[in-house]
Amino acid sequence: MPLRIGIDLGGTKIEGIVLDSSSEAARLRVDTPRDDYGATLGAIVALVDALERQTGRGATIGIGIPGTISASTRLVKNANSAWLIGEPLQADLERRLERPVRVANDANCFAMSEATDGAGAGADVVFGVIAGTGVGGGIVVKGCIISGPNGIAGEWGHNPLPWPDREDNGRLCYCGKQGCIETFLSGPGLSADHERVTGVRLSPVQIVEAADRGTAAAEQTLLRYERRMARALASIINVLDPNVIVLGGGMSNVTRLYTNVPRAWGEFIFAAQRRTPEPIEPKTKLVPARHGAASGVRGAAWLWPDGP
């Protein structure tokens, strides 16, 4: 059985693991040398060396990055870690590590992890959603990441919120557009919405705790959030019709979403509302990530599903 190394190249930390089948054989973490491409390469190579010294065996290497590799130029693009943009990351790592290296977007790695041995295992079509500081997504079909010719498949966070209510006046997004799903469904988006209505700034965790204590304003904020997530996911279901939607990121800890969102999305899923003798129940499941924060790094390791 081959060992698989997964590296999650984040804006503040680089995390590396070795998977032996589904179980973790080693794990290491270092600070990301921010704004220094050469040092970032060096840190990844040193991390791989250290992991292989721990296990005593060579391994395949997959890397998750906060961006994507351009299909035409093979250079990094769309990365929020700006010092990676325009760099030949994959080619440089392959030369330094003397073997082929697979690189994928971190949300795609999340979806791959959950589809392979996580909450979406066994499902044909998995849509992985990360709702945290931002909102991203990834699509895995029959064990393969669908990344697309533009490398943006699954990036639903920068579509506009569908079926808007009067209260959904579009806020400006960092991407330059207005009313993006991310501005509503990210953690900061939830806080901003609560503040807009109540004038009080609370973190997402504080909003959930207040709603649990029976505070009406916090409850209303979460109901708005759930209706928005239901509409946003209904538009995904209408296009992709996934078997499972796996939710990760900080917002995935809000357990009421798994009941309330599917309860609300039926109204927006095509034909679910038709007047037939038996109402059609949408079969898509909404579930929390099984591997939590480790899904990104595990999914990077699973970029080599069939070994070298």
Ligand SMILES: [Zn+2]
């Ligand atoms: Zn946007």
